[in-house]
Amino acid sequence: MIEVTLPDGAVRSYEAGITGMDIAADISKSLAKAALAIYINGQLSDLSLPINDNAEISLVTRKDDEALELIRHDCAHVMAEAVQTLFPGTQVTIGPNIENGFFYDFARNEPFSTEDLEAIEKEMRRIVERGAEFKREVWDRDEAIAYFTNKGEMYKAELIRDLPETEEIKIYRQGDWLDLCRGPHMPTVKQVGTGFKLLKVAGAYWRGNSDNAMLTRIYGTAWRDDKELKAYLTQLEEAEKRDHRKLGQEMDLYHFQKEAQGSVFWHPKGFVIYNQLEGYIRRRLKDHGYQEIKTPQLIDNKLWEASGHWGKYRENMFVVPDEIPSGEEGQPVVSEKAFEKLMALKPMNCPAHVQVFNQGIKSYKDLPIRLAEFGCCHRNEAHGALHGLMRVRQMTQDDAHIFCTEEQITSESVAFCALVRQVYDDLGFEDVRVVLALRPENKAGSDETWDKAEEGLREALRASGLEFEEEEGEGAFYGPKVEFHIRDAIGRSWQCGTLQLDFVLPERLGASYIGADGDRHRPVMLHRAVLGTLERFIGIMIESYAGKLPLWLAPVQCVVAPITSDFDDYAQEVLEKLKAAGIRAEIDTRNEKINYKVREHSVAKVPALFVVGAREAENKTVAIRRLGSKNQNVDPLDEAIKALAQEAKAPY
């Protein structure tokens, strides 16, 4: 006999070998029906798994959070069966859960297209309806490899071959179909239910490596029921409305065109946001002891070779021949020789900042030196990587490099983390993920140097009290980095702020200072950006605020709308006063009804609307309607303007 402890502390005795399903049935008939899986000593398992020793258990039903994980994973299996039924010869590879859903990667000579999804989904519903039981089996390793190899499932065979020797080879059957799987699964396929939908197909490299074959990935989402599914799909649609590319066009902020792929054409309204944000961060930096500089855009390769960019980063750079182009029609623009002496558009500011540091002799008393630049950088990004403002080829970072001693690393890093917090707080971002990215394969500098750098950042993060995760292989080639990630409307995570510790570049570019001992020493370099790039950060802000930017950033802060043309003069007077108070205001004297004007400016996301008619003109007041509110307040003009001007102040 064994003793089984339930979540409420109750202990029940059973024969060894009892299963979760038996226990559920013993507790109540309805529980047996509702149970999907079981926690055995904290381990989520199949209900069919025999329990042989005393254990703490807890049954999982559809109401629990885990249910979604189970439904999604089972759904992936159902999809794989459907695909292999409809498209014989397709190999299955891996099919994990992801946030809100699942995917499965298939290998097939002809990739799937979106048109196939409907048929696959239909077949899936048939499979679910049929409701086969999931049966768990443990196979002999070699037999499993032989089985899958024999079946032509080369990817599965490879997966098994790569599993650790200690790992059981588990197979789950659902009717005639089976798959290698870690499990657990629900009792039957039926329990997947109907709340699923296939969403998209995409290519994905086998094992995430672009040297490998490209597989077809099918994404799906699955929920407890149709209602939850529908809610999710609606939420997706809502999120898409906040897409900064869509809003940018609707609000006339910026555009892109193919002649300057990946670079932004900022329109007057968009550039207001840009300038406001830049002004804000500039004030913050200045008061945090940074000095602003400006360095060249186009720099000779010699410097990029010396810095290591030419060796490690070249494929991301734009190169320019340093030769006067031929003016002759029909002649080559530049000679063959031109390619022997190239220049490059800077992809980063750091080497140039070292040049500024290197002018003259620096004393340890000068350190730390914090050089900031709103440097315009160009990166030759892969075409498929470009994404609105989030991923561009020409970008401006709120960049700075701190030159300091090793002893100053921690205090400088802590100060930077505090700055990031302050700024993100000002701008309304609380949900920020912090990552410590460790040495990549393609790196400059010795392992000892990297040990020191990684530990330096780790220590600084701990001192700042920030929670962070570590990611292997994600660092920059010259040093490890702290990344501050923020999510966009769709839930994609983007790196914004960054702090990178660099012992390599000062060495390569010969930076030094005179220490208290009178000898030359290498400064340490901290590369850091708070917003990251202005482009990306503005994109994130637009999505985060759904275009309804805080007053200080709104391109047009106030529109004055007279009710009829009789009050145009008074409206003009209001406009002048608003402008005099520093408010970005416009007037709408078009021959339209007030309803129409209200609608139009609301849709345009203008934060404040001053409506003026007979009563207002008479009393020198304005009827204020704020964005998002249906109410109006009538206030004396001067008071209204004073209040608005006060509210429109930048956070710093």
Added chain:
RNA sequence: GCUGCUGUAGCUCAGUGGUAGAGCGCACCCUUGGUAAGGGUGAGGUCGAGAGUUCAAUUCUCUUCAGCAGCACCA
């Protein structure tokens, strides 16, 4: 860069092997209306680009460019 999808008016989108339509926007006219679309008239398109098939291509085929989703890469 790789895989799939898309490309028609300023915007959102219909549509067809016989050179095109709607709504919104825009211009003009009527309307002067108190808080989310008043009415009328009109202008506006090499149907992304190039080649091929065809008597005829915006429509079919190929190539190419760009956009979108994902992968890889990354701020």
